[in-house]
Amino acid sequence: MAAGFQAPKGTRDFLPEDLVQRQWIEDRWRKVSINHGFEEVDGPTFEHLSLYTTKSGDGIVSELFSFRRAGGDDDYALRPELTPTVARLAASAVRQRPLPMRWFGIGPFFRGERPQRGRLREFQQWNADVIGDPSMNAELDLLSLLAGTLERFGLRPGEVTIRLSHRDAVAEVLRSLGVPDAQLHEAFTLLDRKEKMTPEAFAEKAAPLGLQADEIAKLDAVLLSAGTTDALCQTMGNLGLDTNGLEPLLHLAQPLRDAGLEDWVTFDPGIVRGLAYYTGTVFEVHECQGAERAIAGGGRYDELIGLLGGPKTPACGFAMGDVVLGLVLENLGRRPQSEAILPRPDCFVIDAGGRSDAVRQLLRALRGAGLHARTSVKTTRNVGKLLAEASKNRARFAAILSDEGLDGSIELKDLESGEQRPVASGELAALLATKGHADNSGHSDS
RNA sequence: GCGGCAGUAGCUCAGUUGGUUAGAGCGUCGGAUUGUGAUUCCGGAUGUCGGGGGUUCAAGUCCCCUCUGCCGCCCCA
Numbered sequence A: 001m002a003a004g005f006q007a008p009k010g011t012r013d014f015l016p017e018d019l020v021q022r023q024w025i026e027d028r029w030r031k032v033s034i035n036h037g038f039e040e041v042d043g044p045t046f047e048h049l050s051l052y053t054t055k056s057g058d059g060i061v062s063e064l065f066s067f068r069r070a071g072g073d074d075d076y077a078l079r080p081e082l083t084p085t086v087a088r089l090a091a092s093a094v095r096q097r098p099l100p101m102r103w104f105g106i107g108p109f110f111r112g113e114r115p116q117r118g119r120l121r122e123f124q125q126w127n128a129d130v131i132g133d134p135s136m137n138a139e140l141d142l143l144s145l146l147a148g149t150l151e152r153f154g155l156r157p158g159e160v161t162i163r164l165s166h167r168d169a170v171a172e173v174l175r176s177l178g179v180p181d182a183q184l185h186e187a188f189t190l191l192d193r194k195e196k197m198t199p200e201a202f203a204e205k206a207a208p209l210g211l212q213a214d215e216i217a218k219l220d221a222v223l224l225s226a227g228t229t230d231a232l233c234q235t236m237g238n239l240g241l242d243t244n245g246l247e248p249l250l251h252l253a254q255p256l257r258d259a260g261l262e263d264w265v266t267f268d269p270g271i272v273r274g275l276a277y278y279t280g281t282v283f284e285v286h287e288c289q290g291a292e293r294a295i296a297g298g299g300r301y302d303e304l305i306g307l308l309g310g311p312k313t314p315a316c317g318f319a320m321g322d323v324v325l326g327l328v329l330e331n332l333g334r335r336p337q338s339e340a341i342l343p344r345p346d347c348f349v350i351d352a353g354g355r356s357d358a359v360r361q362l363l364r365a366l367r368g369a370g371l372h373a374r375t376s377v378k379t380t381r382n383v384g385k386l387l388a389e390a391s392k393n394r395a396r397f398a399a400i401l402s403d404e405g406l407d408g409s410i411e412l413k414d415l416e417s418g419e420q421r422p423v424a425s426g427e428l429a430a431l432l433a434t435k436g437h438a439d440n441s442g443h444s445d446s
Numbered sequence B: 001g002c003g004g005c006a007g008u009a010g011c012u013c014a015g016u017u018g019g020u021u022a023g024a025g026c027g028u029c030g031g032a033u034u035g036u037g038a039u040u041c042c043g044g045a046u047g048u049c050g051g052g053g054g055u056u057c058a059a060g061u062c063c064c065c066u067c068u069g070c071c072g073c074c075c076c077a
Helices: A015-036 A049-056 A058-063 A083-093 A135-151 A167-176 A181-196 A200-209 A214-226 A231-236 A244-250 A252-258 A323-330 A355-368 A381-392 A426-435
Strands: A046-048 A066-067 A075-078 A103-111 A122-131 A160-166 A263-269 A279-287 A296-300 A315-321 A348-349 A373-377 A397-401 A410-412 A422-425
Touching: A015 A103, A015 A323, A015 A373, A046 A049, A046 A083, A046 A355, A049 A058, A049 A075, A049 A231, A083 A122, A083 A315, A122 A135, A135 A160, A135 A252, A135 A279, A135 A296, A135 A315, A160 A167, A160 A214, A167 A244, A200 A214, A214 A231, A231 A244, A279 A315, A296 A397, A315 A323, A323 A348, A348 A355, A348 A381, A348 A410, A348 A426, A355 A373, A355 A397, A355 A426, A381 A397, A410 A426, A422 A426
Parallel strands: A160 A263, A348 A373, A348 A397
Antiparallel strands: A046 A075, A066 A075, A103 A122, A122 A315, A160 A279, A279 A296, A296 A315, A397 A410, A410 A422
16 A cells, blocks of 8 residues: 555556456457447547537536647547447448448546446446448347347346337327427436436426326336336326327337347336437346446437538447446356456476476477466475465466476376376477367357 | 545454554465475564644544545436
């Protein structure tokens, strides 16, 4: 501790056992994205500040880490999300590439907020977008990717769900309850916060928007019936509300069933999302008990690319951060032990003869063959101690060098079975290579 | 930006109404054991008690400020 430096507020340090956890998440994001036909893109980790103010207004600045280079005139901001960067890339790419483009990105993002559970100032986020497809196939591609990813993390329907909504459908529900068009935006904002408010507080804020006790009771009934489209329509019918307005949401139901995704999706008009640029479908992934914040969120933003100077291009996308996902996985006991995913040495070289030159040559040969090889820094030739260290390093094999060095044979010990046999030094690398890598850092599924 | 709780060794924590030289477990390092594994035994090291100021004969302990963490509000891309 001492008088040293601390990591800045809201940031994390990653020791080996921590970093491997983060990479475990990122590996799955990347692999499932590629499985679903998405291609990885990235951009700078900082952009012109105006890219964000154009999209979200000047109020966004207080949520950003923005800066001006000493002596410079340009204002920059660390990226708080990938969508504006994607929109910027797309603005030029749509003119020269076949549409739709399916893109994903993974990387660090930064927000100037007070850290709290599930929210940090720096975090890793996965972003996926379908650009240039105005049809609901874009939504289906994304929801399929999302469900496939949740599944890949060992999550199941009933533990987490994709709450699916559509702004036009929500608007129709609110209109049918008597909210005037001029108040719709405000009603969206209120609805977005409803779950965090007491019923009394909600009623107080809802009254000026045209929602009295009767209407709120109806709204509650509709929200409570979130689930299947049938349940929603039946509830609304019983309340005498017109269900035609739900059509933009309803027409996703059959294709979702056809794709085998209905178990993952909850049709929920309570989801509106705060962000002003969403134009149609919106969705969030939540833990079903309501624990933690949203795991992911997204929707359709058909105007944004045009707004940022590109040709008017329909687009739809979502983002998922590593913080809330990590908490949910932790809560459900779905995180692997770090030990199980840290890289394992294929071979730990033990110097029992004081021939450090021979050790170095052997390490070079093993590493040259693509193997993960380590040795001890200890000067002791106590083989018992060194084997203990090899075990602690979780090595698959130990190679024990005698004082004859590379001229003699090497004792190769299988640290799991305990079997030991002499092997000619020149053959060790090839022999170990045929046994496959113990290293589990890379791309295994476990 | 606002509020509540917390901060003692690398980690988890103990430390009496303020009272000599601040402790334990785990971990780490070394030895027991000069060539065969996670156990066991022995030994060593590490603290500006988060930082600064104040009260007092005396502060880890009380007061103020500040930093960081956790929880919530605001906001949430």
